[in-house]
Amino acid sequence: MHTSTTSTVALVPWSAQQLEQATQGRWYLDRIPSHPIKRILTDSRHAEAGDAFLALKGERFDARNFVPQVAKQGCQVAIVSEPIENLDICQLIVADTRLALGHLGAYRRREYPQLKVIALTGSSGKTTVKEMLGSILSRCAPTLVTRGNLNNDLGVPMMLLELNADHQYAVMELGASHAGEIDYTAQMVQPHVAGILNIGTAHLGEFGGRDGICRAKSEIYAHIQANGTAIVPAADDYTAQITGAVVSKQRLSFGEGGDVYASDIELLAQSSRFVLHTPVGHRQLELPFAGLHNVHNAEAATAFALAIGVGLEQIIDGLVAAKNAQGRLNFIYKRNTLFIDDTYNANPSSMRAAAQVLTQQAGFKVMVMGDIGELGDASEQEHHDLGRDISTLALDVVIAVGAYAIQTAAGAASNSAQNNIHAFATQADALKYLIQLIDQHQHQQMSFLFKGSRFTHMETLMTDLMEKF
Known part of the structure; x- marks a missing residue:
């Protein structure tokens, strides 16, 4: 292992x-x-x-x-x-060595009762909110933040093994690939503040539907410490079910209609401006993250940080200084061409959000999308619907790559008379077409977005294309 x-x-x-x-x-x-x-x-x-x-x-x-x-x-x-x-x-x-690892992580966590712990989960946005919180809290005191994808029943205890007496905060991302996993890891980390960002369709196959996803992620609320705070999304279509799972007396909501929300939102090519409203005041800021979904991520990060006791000015400073994780909407320029690397992972919601970011860019816009995994029996329909929705956006060319590329293209064809989506079974075939596109538009500014689930390794296709410049 x-x-x-x-x-x-x-x-x-x-x-x-x-x-x-x-x-x-x-x-x-x-x-x-x-x-x-x-x-x-x-x-x-x-x-x-x-x-x-x-x-x-x-x-x-x-x-x-x-x-x-x-x-x-x-x-x-x-x-x-x-x-x-x-x-x-x-x-x-x-x-059992797997359980022994969990016991070791829990033992280390218990050694530091002064530690203030945030635990978060959700179908999308976990990594970005985690990075935002890391930027905010590390300005206040030494902070342990979940690294990479160490968010499962093995990764969480491995992160807890890194705790030492210097740490004052910990931000723990909790993932779920089966029922009971978050119950297990949340009990291990003993959070003071915990919450769900959203209920989407990531890992749809493992849970048999969004109701199952909601139940699995709601396990996080059972282990908030006494006098702790539950964080809930105010504008999710599962808000009622999420709120029903909360047992803590103290709670803070984020998003439209919530305790923490954004107004006067202006989406720019690589950032966003908005007014951030909170129970302790409001401030205007420019967030160095593109896309409306990242405005919502900032709302969530603010709610978590307020609940753990951080002041609004420190939160704003941390948000403004935050950086995206590798493979999360990273903007790379080569000559007059923009490459957006969003290859870290994908689910249907994040794929739609990334496509919206591409529409904000300059020049000839090309979206290169790999398959989305872990959708189970819904895979064909989810890819079809994705193609249908993305075909309505102001993109010049969409290139679907992988086993479900045909379904994505069929969804686009059902909704648009434009023949701007192309399906390829392999990256090698897609690369040949991408090179032709560049030759055809070599005197024009171009913007490319690459995204797919982790197993598709879309960063390889992006690197291969960049090497042609």
Whole structure:
């Protein structure tokens, strides 16, 4: 199991007794490490002297097979569910290594009761709101922020292992790929403030519908600490169901009709201007993020920050200084051509929002969209509807790439007489057409947007095209 462990924080070492206590495990043959354990890893490639290698087990892999290898690399401690005979390594035997990782994360979280924790979930916008909150809170005090996609039942405890006494805040992004996952991770992080951004169609296949998605994400509210605050979207079509799941007395809403909302919105090519209204006052600002959806993300970030005790001026400063994560509407110029890299991931809502951002750009506008995954039985219909909606926008060419490109093109054809959408099964075929487009419009300013689900690797197609310049 290769989970990113890249960290810039000072890790707190573990004693053998702490590991035993946290995991409810036992040391095999009473062989106990004599030195502190500097870090806990699930990636065998990086294990070395001073580490503890935690051997996860999945349907198609068993990292216990890598224990002999990490021993050769100098790693002296392994956390396993079954002992390995005749191996020169200290072995902590636990009932389930996946659950042991959760126990370790929860143990570390309990060690810092002074820590103020925000937990957030939603179908789209989680990464951007997380980055906005990181910008706001890190200006106040040291803050731990979920890195990359470490937001599941393995990633959340891996992030908690990075906590140290310097941290005053933590922003934890919680994802859900199955019912009960957020219940598990929210209990682990013990948030003071928690909330849902929206209920969309991401992971539609896993939950059988939006009702199931709403129930799964609403699990986050059950674990808000006493006197904590629940954050709810005021303008979501699932607002009533979300609000019904809240158990906290204190709550703060965001969006149209909410406690925190934006007015006088002006959408610019790469930013937006608006007046931000809150219960403690209002301010005008220019947000360095494009698109109406990012205005809504700023509303949400403001509500979370206010609930954790941050002042309005500090919030504004943090929003103005915030930066998008890699692969999230990053604007890249090469000669007179704009490439918008939004390849980090995609769902139907975020694909529509990105297309709107492209309409604000200059010149000949080309949208290159890969497949959206995890939609289950609704995949064909969702891609059809996406093509239908995007065909109404002021875009010059739309290029659909992947297994559902035909459905996307069919949706566009059902709604528009314009033949400006082209379907390709492979990136190689799409690249040939893109190169032709550039040749045809070489004396014209052009703007490209690339977006798709993570598994489509649309950044590869974008890079291949940029290399042709």
